[in-house]
Amino acid sequence: MLSSASLRAHLLAARLAGPVSTSREESLRRYRHFAARDPRVLLGLEPENDWSFLELLRLMGDKCGVSANPAHTSGPDVIDPERTINALDAFADRLRAVALARLPVLLGTGHPHRLLGFYASLASALSAAGCRVLTPGQGRCVDITTRFGVRMYQLVYVRGVAMVREPGARPSPSEPGAHSHSPLPVRVALSCAAASGGALPGLVIGDHGWVCGAGQLGFEAMGLGDTDDPALFVGEAEGRVSVAVPLDDAVRPGCYRPLTRYVLNRACLSQ
Template sequence: MSTGALRAHLLAARLAGPVATSRESSLRRYRLFAAGDPRVLLGLDPEGGWGEGELLRLMADKCGVSADPAHVSGPEVIDPELTVAALGAFAERLGAAAGARSPVLFGTGHPHRLLGFYACLARALSAAGCDVLTPAQGVGVDMATRFGVRPYRIDYVRGVALVREPGARRAGSATGVHSHSPLPVRIALGALAEAGGPLPELVVGDHGWVCGAGQLGVDAIGLADADDPALFVGEAEGRVAVTVPLDDGVRAEHYGPLARYVLRRARLSGRQEWP
């Protein structure tokens, strides 16, 4: 896929341009981040004093949202040029991992939408000689939800970590639950350390998987929506290597062209086809 075709796809699928994420959602989450709400920090402990104004300017620069604080409603906007540029940097880092045959950990809090994207990359890296890690399989993790603390367990589907409700599905089947928590990646990394490694040289994912890994000093790259400021702050502070701005909630098949573009740019395009 050419850069022009990718840009057209981003706009047609509403991965960028006007997206389903609302301006109200973005501003509310920026306020929560500025207030230090752990639900929005995603495991990141910001070094700077990120007020609402600073966050809005950062998100305008890195994501393309309006920098006007008086713009308070309507659909959010992601600049497709920023998405294309970030996907190029994402591919470069992925290609470097493949060239070095680095151990890699994949994890997602959006399994219903993004599992296929990550699984495609995981298979390509595995074919390139990377060790795709699957630590803490079946280990329980208690996570806070709006209904209180609930038990979940870590599982892997096609090399990609996710969390699911105990007993909901057999291991390795279907997909898990939507999650923002950094606890799963902390448990996974802890299990690797306890077992004597190898530790991942790269974590690929979203939400708490990226921020939680970056906070612990592990190289991390990921995808983030316009209302997820934590990954962009992590990138600005040097704890997240690459953050790709896009809508993370469109239909799963719309991420297929992105996977093909990334693999081609990383010189891994012959390794794997979608999904």
């Protein structure tokens, strides 16, 4: 079993924590946009409180370990690996509880080219434990606003994990789907599940709009967030996201494998 010390070393070596690839400039820009309630940064969350830029900076310092000093404006951002490990422990504990209760789960990602393997391993382990891995809305169209205008995507599932893909796109192992921050895919999936009269998820696992969109609708949701994703951590602070794990969400896919082993071992779901 991977120890906490070994995991910490891996987090730093892979730059999942410590100095990360996300720039301080980008994080601060997104905190300002969140404070202005820019929907592109809210990720489907409707904050209960009026979060100022400085309040967000303090929150992200507490949740992620970034500098809370507003005068620190450049260079790589930083994630405290101890906060990542503590959040992964809480994440694994919720997985174990859901597995023991055999609750239905929905998994989705806006980072399929990086995080598909992580979520697919969770889906496989939860399925083996008796949880139903839901796939509502397969093939449904979702119109998402991008910087290039409104574009149509399709909701698809790969190895039990939801994502969006441009119609007619030929997926590859390195690009199984499109990068997306939108909460619209999870809203479509949950709407289809409700309309069919089938099972609704007892837990939604993912990132970006998959977590915040589901949490805003009252579903338990948890997932991964980078230093420029304040919505997940605000959602956690306000009680609509059960666990937000701070880490860099855009490193090489293989770098997440030790995290998968750590989480599944702690959750007693190793196959």
